[in-house]
Amino acid sequence: GEDVEQSLFLSVREGDSSVINCTYTDSSSTYLYWYKQEPGAGLQLLTYIFSNMDMKQDQRLTVLLNKKDKHLSLRIADTQTGDSAIYFCAVSGTGGSYIPTFGRGTSLIVHP
Amino acid sequence: DGGITQSPKYLFRKEGQNVTLSCEQNLNHDAMYWYRQDPGQGLRLIYYSQIVNDFQKGDIAEGYSVSREKKESFPLTVTSAQKNPTAFYLCASEMKLAYGYTFGSGTRLTVV
Numbered sequence: 001g002e003d004v005e006q007s008l009f010l011s012v013r014e015g016d017s018s019v020i021n022c023t024y025t026d027s028s029s030t031y032l033y034w035y036k037q038e039p040g041a042g043l044q045l046l047t048y049i050f051s052n053m054d055m056k057q058d059q060r061l062t063v064l065l066n067k068k069d070k071h072l073s074l075r076i077a078d079t080q081t082g083d084s085a086i087y088f089c090a091v092s093g094t095g096g097s098y099i100p101t102f103g104r105g106t107s108l109i110v111h112p
Numbered sequence: 113d114g115g116i117t118q119s120p121k122y123l124f125r126k127e128g129q130n131v132t133l134s135c136e137q138n139l140n141h142d143a144m145y146w147y148r149q150d151p152g153q154g155l156r157l158i159y160y161s162q163i164v165n166d167f168q169k170g171d172i173a174e175g176y177s178v179s180r181e182k183k184e185s186f187p188l189t190v191t192s193a194q195k196n197p198t199a200f201y202l203c204a205s206e207m208k209l210a211y212g213y214t215f216g217s218g219t220r221l222t223v224v
Contacts, residue, residue, distance in 0.1 A: 004154070031210045042118075042202055042215030043155075088154070098209035099170075102154040 002026045002094045004103040006087075011109045018076040020106045022089030027070060030093025033100065034063065034074045037086045046074070051093070076108075084110045114139045118203050118216035124224050125190065125197060133188045133219045135203035143206040144186040145213065148172060148199045155202065161186055162209070190221065198223050 003025045012018045024032075030051045035043040049056045049063045049072070056063045062075040072091075076083055086107050092100035116137040125131045135144065143162045147155040157170030161180040175194025180186055186205075190197045200220050204213040 008152075033212055035213075035215075040218070040220075042217045043204075043213070044215070045212040048212050092210060099157065099160065100213075104152065104154040 002029065002091060002101040004089055004091055004101050006089055006103040006106045008104065009107050009109070011111065012079050014079060014081060014110055014112050016079055018079045018083070018108055018110075020074045020076075020087050020089075020108065022072040022074075022103055024070050024072070024089075024091045024101075026091075026094040027067065028094050029070075029091040031091065031098070031100070032063075032065060032072050033090040033092075034061075034072075035088040035090060035102075037088065037105070039085075043088060046087075079108075079110050081110050081112070084108055116203060116205050116214050116216040118201075118219050120219060121217070123219055123221045125221060126224060128192045130189055130191050131221065133190070133201055133203075133221070135186045135188065135216060136184055137186075137205045137214075138184060139205055139207065139214060140183070141205035141207045141214070142183070143209065144180070145204045145206070146170075146176075146178065146186070146188045147202045147204065149202055149218075150199050158188065158201075197221055 033048045034046045060077040086105040088105045089103040090100035119134045145160040146158040159178040161167035177189045203216040
């Protein structure tokens with residue numbers, strides 16, 4: 001089945017850009033998502049991209065998709081302390097299934 | 113405001129007891145899902161339902177049961193057969209397949 005990998009931790013200084021990376025194994029993945037989870041809370045859908053797109057921008061968020069390398073990234077511009085959270089990558093559409101496979105999440109720590 | 117509500121937020125279970133976690137949504141979403149989250153792990157799918165009166169097992173259904181008698185409601189029962197139930201449980205709904213999930217705020221279940 002699909003396997004989604006993320007690095008576990010990322011530490012950045014307030015005001016810098018953050019880049020969270022994700023790799024997946026199945027090239028037929030069609031829908032790719034980024035979710036944010038704050039402590040003790042559920043996940044919040046941040047953004048998504050379809051496999052026929054290379055890039056999507058939404059305010060401070062930029063998603064880049066490299067289908068050849070099966071690599072997805074989320075860039076957060078001007079990172080703030082309120083961006084500290086766990087970020088999950090999820091992909092679906094593999095083998096006709098729309099049930100997403102989630103990565104283990106990347107903990108983003110923003111320090112002053 | 114539309115949303116998805118999980119209750120209770122915290123739940124304590126004695127050994128050998130069944131407990132039921134509530135999930136209600138007023139978003140008019142067709143599909144609903146239950147996930148389990150353990151520290152440092154991604155989300156693991158327990159059960160899902162894409163239509164009323166129908167549901168499917170996910171990757172870790174053993175020891176759990178669900179029902180979907182109404183579109184708005186998708187309760188999860190953690191039975192005594194689930195040997196390691198301590199975890200954070202998340203319910204989600206989706207308007208249409210691949211649109212992305214709306215999550216509830218979660219229920220933290222602890223065995224005492």
